[in-house]
Structures are given as structure tokens and as C-alpha cells.
Amino acid sequence: AQSVTQPDIHITVSEGASLELRCNYSYGATPYLFWYVQSPGQGLQLLLKYFSGDTLVQGIKGFEAEFKRSQSSFNLRKPSVHWSDAAEYFCAVVTPSGNTPLVFGKGTRLSVIA
Amino acid sequence: DVKVTQSSRYLVKRTGEKVFLECVQDMDHENMFWYRQDPGLGLRLIYFSYDVKMKEKGDIPEGYSVSREKKERFSLILESASTNQTSMYLCASSSDPHTRADTQYFGPGTRLTVL
Numbered sequence: 001a002q003s004v005t006q007p008d009i010h011i012t013v014s015e016g017a018s019l020e021l022r023c024n025y026s027y028g029a030t031p032y033l034f035w036y037v038q039s040p041g042q043g044l045q046l047l048l049k050y051f052s053g054d055t056l057v058q059g060i061k062g063f064e065a066e067f068k069r070s071q072s073s074f075n076l077r078k079p080s081v082h083w084s085d086a087a088e089y090f091c092a093v094v095t096p097s098g099n100t101p102l103v104f105g106k107g108t109r110l111s112v113i114a
Numbered sequence: 115d116v117k118v119t120q121s122s123r124y125l126v127k128r129t130g131e132k133v134f135l136e137c138v139q140d141m142d143h144e145n146m147f148w149y150r151q152d153p154g155l156g157l158r159l160i161y162f163s164y165d166v167k168m169k170e171k172g173d174i175p176e177g178y179s180v181s182r183e184k185k186e187r188f189s190l191i192l193e194s195a196s197t198n199q200t201s202m203y204l205c206a207s208s209s210d211p212h213t214r215a216d217t218q219y220f221g222p223g224t225r226l227t228v229l
Contacts, residue, residue: 009154034217043118043204043220044157090156101147101172102218106156 002027004093006105013081014113021076021108023091033074034092034102035065044090050074051096061085086112117141118221120205126227133192135224137205144209146188147218148172148180151202163188195228202226 003026013019025031032051036044048059055067065076074091091105121136137146147162149172159172161180169180177199181189188207192199203224210216 036220041222043222044206044218045220046217049217101145101159101162104149104157106154 001100002031002093002095002103004091004103004105006089006091006108008108009106010109010111012111012113015083016080019076019078019081019085019110021089021091021110023074023076023105025072025074025091025093027072027093027095029096030067030069031093032096033065033067034094035059035063035074035076036090036092036104037061038088038090038107040087047076047089081110081112083112083114086110118205118207118219120203120221120224122224123222124225124227126229127192127195128229129196131192131195131228133195133226133228135190135192135203135205135226137188137190137207137221138186139188139207139219140186141207141209141219142185143207143219144185145207145216146182147206147208148178148188148190149204149206150174150199151204151223157204160190195226197228200226200228 005024034049035047038044048057050057088107088109090107092102094102118139145164148160149157163169163182179191205221206218208216208218
């Protein structure tokens with residue numbers, strides 16, 4: 001069964017600094033990959049997804065993620081963080097066959113300081 | 115825009131009560147899901163449904179049941195609420211009828227407290 005690991009429980013960055021959130025998955029083939037964001041008190045919103053093709057994926061709010069097959073990773077990046085990016089971020093994976101639903105990581109909480 | 119609504123944002127119930135959490139989506143999606151979210155544990159799938167009157171168990175179905183009588187509505191039922199069911203409950207839906215490997219759209223969540 002597929003699984004996903006987000007190694008960082010909590011990250012703090014300064015406003016304007018760059019950001020990278022890590023995601024590693026365990027699956028025999030290339031899964032479908034997602035990043036979601038959850039602002040305080042809200043549901044989850046899709047930031048971006050990777051199904052196939054270009055391994056660098058652009059998303060909303062200035063985020064991007066890069067799929068690296070050799071490292072089984074799908075790390076989320078943003079060149080300059082804004083205070084409004086403070087939220088919890090979830091990576092999710094699913095098998096392309098679609099027989100089972102998404103599996104979510106435990107999340108990384110991002111704090112942004114002035 | 116896809117809209118997923120949940121009947122309550124906050125709910126307080128007593129131990130032993132029967133609790134209904136309602137979820138409605140307005141985009142004619144085939145698949146609907148119920149998760150619970152707890153600090154440090156992320157999202158855990160309780161039940162999902164890929165068609166009316168169909169349901170499948172997720173990772174943690176014990177103590178829960180679901181109902182899907184209409185395509186747009188998916189209800190989560192706590193038959194006899196217990197304090198360990200205090201949590202945030204999130205509903206989601208997705209559109210592809212042939213696969214569950216599709217973008218999920220989430221509601222705002224219901225924070226349930228069982229006293």
C-alpha cells in the first residue's frame with residue numbers, strides 16, 4: 001500500500017524568505033501526487049497536483065512542486081513567503097488505478113514571522 | 115466553483131448521544147468522503163462512497179456509519195458518541211466516476227466535542 005511521509009511537523013520562516021516543504025512517498029510505481037493547504041479553521045484547498053508529464057508543477061498562490069522519481073519525493077516550494085501563507089500543508093498520494101482513495105501525510109505546519 | 119457544505123461548524127454533544135453530521139455538494143460529484151483530523155495524526159479516512167447507496171470502509175470506520183440516499187448528500191453517523199470521537203470532521207467530494215484518483219474538494223469542517 002502506498003504511504004506518504006512529511007518529515008517536518010512544524011517550520012518557521014521569515015516573511016520574504018524562500019520555503020521548501022518535504023514530501024516522500026512509498027509506492028512501487030509513480031503515483032498521483034497532490035499538495036493541499038489548510039488555513040486556520042478552514043477545510044483543505046488544492047494547491048497543485050502531478051499526474052504525469054513535466055515534473056515541475058505550478059500551482060496557485062505562487063507555489064510549485066517538483067516530482068523526483070529517483071528520490072520518491074514531491075517537495076513544495078515558494079520563492080518568497082507571505083504572512084498569509086501561514087497554514088498547514090498536506091501532501092497526498094494515490095495509485096493511478098484509482099482503486100483506493102487518497103492517502104494523506106500528517107501535515108507540516110508553517111509559521112511566518114516578520 | 116465546487117461547493118461542499120457541512121451542516122455545522124461547531125457541535126457539542128454528550129456521551130452516548132446519536133450524532134448526525136451532514137455534508138452536501140453541489141457539483142454532481144460521484145465520490146464523497148468523510149475524514150477525521152486530529153493533531154499529529156493528519157487526515158484519516160472513515161468512510162467513502164462512490165455511488166448512491168454505496169459505501170466503503172476507510173481506515174478507521176469503527177464507531178461510525180454513513181448514509182448516502184441522494185447523490186449530493188453524504189451523512190456521517192456516530193451511533194453512540196464517545197469522548198474519543200472529539201475531533202474535526204471533514205467531508206470531501208470528487209467527480210470522476212471511474213477512479214478515486216481525482217482531486218478532492220473539501221468542506222470547511224465540523225469541530226465536534228463530545229462531553
